[in-house]
Amino acid sequence: MAEAHPVGFQWVMEAKARGAKIIHVDPRFTRTSAVADVHVPLRAGTDIAFLGGLIHQVLEREADFREYVVAYTNAAAILTEDFEDTEDLAGVFSGYDAETGTYDPVSWQFEGAEMAPAGGARESFDPQRRENFAEGGAEDQESAKGQSFGSGGASLPGKPVRDDTLQHPRSVYQVLKRHFSRYTPEMVEEVTGTPKEQLLEVADALIENSGRERTSAFAYAVGWTHHTVGVQYIRTAAILQTLLGNIGRPGGGILALRGHASIQGSTDIPTLFNLLPGYLPMPHAHQHQSLDDYVRADAGRTGFWGNMPTYITSMLKSWWGDAATAENDYRFDHLPRISGDHGTYRTVMDMIEQNENGAKGYFILGQNPAVGSANARLQRIGMANLEWLVVRDMQMIESATFWKDGPEIETGEMKTEDIDTEVFFLPAANHVEKDGTFTQTQRMLQWHHKAVEPPADARSELWFYYHLGNLLRERLAGSDDPRDLPLQELTWDYPVEGAHDDPSADAVLREINGTDANGGALSSYTELKGDGSTACGCWIYCGVYADEVNQSARRKPGSEQTWVAPEWGWAWPANRRILYNRASADPDGKPWSERKKYVWWDEAAKRWTGADVPDFEATKPPSYVPPDGAKGPDALSGQDPFIMQADGKAWLFSPSGLTDGPLPAHYEPAESPVANALYPEHTYSPARRPFPIAGNRGNPAQSEVYPFVFTTYRLTEHHTAGAMSRTLPYLSELQPEMFIEVSGELARMRGLEHLGWATVVSGRSAIEAKVLVTPRMRPLRMGDQVIHQIGIPWHWGPNGITKGDAANELVEIVLDPNVHIQDKVGTCDVQPGRRPRGPDLPRYVAEYRRRAGLPVDDDVPARQGGIG
């Protein structure tokens, strides 16, 4: 965190100054480790085993926060007899189909709630939709299982049968205990390389620092998410924190540190193919013929997702204004549709294969796939098959120049004259050259004002899309083709300002906030209506323009307000700073302790009150019991803090919403030098998504040809794929050359010299880098084996002031099935000296593949000659 989020890390240092113990778990000893109280090394990609070991300790010692667990989680819920655990099925859960590598979650259900079990995608359990799937064939099945995750909430029909003593053998608590029983300290040490004493030290610290009087917080970044089981990493942490009572309480939580400024914003107002704003699912081509189809699964549900129809209708009104009416389904037909995985990696594969799904044109904004995406070579080969490519960036990045000076030009795999892609480069304004908001990990929007005009032709994204939209609408103004209606009817009337007709970012924010029937700014998403009388661009952002004030621009100093600082910026939803904060009070509504009091029930005033905006219906008393048949929020009791969940509980066991199992289990990362000691029958996640094509061969497990683990990471001095740092002298001089980090032991073993050159090779490619030999890297002793790890910063590429090979040349595209993200861990060999040049490079890599028993394939399919 100190390494990649130094500014945010000031609060960790402040916590440390106040006596907090800082524990850093990382394969490498980093700048964070340097100031932490404890550094815990582990093998890259084994965090589920480590966290599982902590859960094992909590459960074995019965050190969970029992009152919290019984009242606020689904620990007491009883699973049906159909569920079978990894303990029963040698490393997979019930419902696994080995042929497709997918799960049918129908057996992951609770007694009393099994009638319409909603696993995988909630759509898949609607009987009508199941019929549609049967007609739609395999592609629909696939899309139904994976594509709508991250959207909406997972549904849970009915009320599960409970055993509040947690003793029933099929209760979630007991299932959890059995599931994690094999994550013993000895086993964890064998899998992770972490000395078991250190695991126990961390367990002791967490347990001692959790409960009524104390809370512990977790912070993570892409070291957890970029894995084939990344979502399950977070699940494991969520289970641990929930067992310890560290969710919804001050000083607790699991903090997702984002990869860029406003990445939170880019999922809230999404740049993802399967989401609409506010985590509404993107409609499916076959399943969602009408708005009624789309909301059917949600209308009448319990919890706050039960109000989903009001969110989508208000969004449609925001997009198509007066043209959206009840009679025409509020122009629901105008929305795009998905029919499968259209994620970035699938799209690139289609571009390489040049099949009918392959994109013909590409917009690249704030990305640099030629350096920054897994298997950078395949990214460039895919882009070379495009008809046109638009790159908007502040610098001339590699993704804009690969066609003339990319690595494949040097190797002879591509020839500039053979590439038909027309590339447009448009200079972009940076954040101080435009108005707008950043949304950070606390879901807080902070407004930034334009400080200076962008130079020359540089323009903001807002300017670009607004004027591009105008041009398209002018072109299509006379069209009577129905497919042009969505553009023709779009509300696209923003006030402009300045010499370049910049659309007003303030007006856009107000549109996102939403307006009532009279055109006044709304104050809260609870005001949204499903009858077309309200418009709102993103329901969770409703309130950011409450009282006609840009609330995100508030900058009242912390010293002039309460410690929660509600008047700095604005956090969604409803300016809440801690989600699910009803859990900071006990079931009766009293603070768990004076020390940790945050939100509580004021019996005299008959309402919730406290330091933050209560994340609960303000006047619903703790004693409220929902009547039979209640829907929406009314169906949740006064003791159900997790209001976005259908049952109001935190899910230790997840009966739906995940494609790769209801509980986390350790599987080896994308590539591994060892077998899976926990589940020997399954080295890798059985549900992961590989792309075993030429150019993307996965190194064999336990290969002697690729014996070392590599993990990619960031340095403080550089930013992501380097466009914002490798181009700046003051930053480049601080880390002037691409390097790898190795231990003294590995250096001696391979004859690597400090500051000498080394070549790192995987089944995809080989890169060269300077060598830093450092005691901060250490071999890991795992049972009888010693494993060596190589650290590879991923900032470098061929352009800029400091140039170097890109780490992502090495990385295989193999994805988490839930969110389609790649794995940052793989295996490799390392040798002293520089890599081969020209055509010798692909030959060198192919020779490694031959030795490893992989397909040698030199024949990456490509439309253009020269590749192959």
Add this chain to the structure above:
Amino acid sequence: MTTAPEVGAAPRAEPYDPASASGYAHDHPPRMGFFTDTSLCIGCKACEVACKEWNDVPPDGPMTLTGESYDNTSDLGASTWRHVAFIEQVVPVKPPVSLGMPSLRPIETMPPDGVSAQGPSGSGQGVRWLMSSDVCKHCTHAACLDVCPTGALVRTEFGTVIVQDDVCNGCGYCVPACPYGVIGKRESDGKAHKCTLCYDRISDADEPQEPACAKACPTDSIQFGVLDELRERADARLAELKGRGEPNAQLYGHDPSDGVGGDQAFFLLLDDPEVYGLPPDPVVTTRDLPSMWRHAGAAALALAGAAAMTFIGRRP
């Protein structure tokens, strides 16, 4: 405009005030300085970048890895006014509780060949990574200022020492005079440059601001303030760290009776100064000049006398 303190003056008991000694009226502002608490440094180098941005200091990196851990700046100089040092040490994983005995020492400091290793996990050894942002010390008795023949180096009303670009003639006397190796001559303009403690920012009458490095430091490792207050804060912090099991924690440049009369930019270190590349016992290099001159004068007289005696002795 200012008067340098008497050359070679012996360090005086506090309160010695260099600004007053330089002729500023008694109502001049208090001494301002830096307290750099290296125990809070996370090595982000924001201080280096902020300093260069604000002061328009040119990039000067050789653009090759130095191999000195994550330090690619190496040292202070004409175009590096803040420098973050990174020191890697192999240490016992769990140092035993200090009994107030002579301190625990690192097992091994990174040797030049770089193949230091801490052994596999569970070996009982771990690594310690020290980081420290170095800067001009703004000495109470500043040799650079003493030797400057043009008056380009001056004492400010805050007690800090700055170079005036337009007065410097590039003679370079100040460079070897500095006991810390702080000041340097820039090739591009032939003049001496060093940290000004952001004189333009702190002296802004309308809106004084803390120096750029302190402003940018995310963890308050670099603290700017009134020297006396910083010294109090440092004493408290040192006591706290000692209590937390940092037996080697020590203040550096804090003592007004040291060889330079104390530094206006001082440090809290977690190990001895040598570990950070700092001289353990800095002395103002002009301290001995007067006695040297006296000795030289006596020697000259003696020589003249001897010569005279020679002639006298020849007399028949």
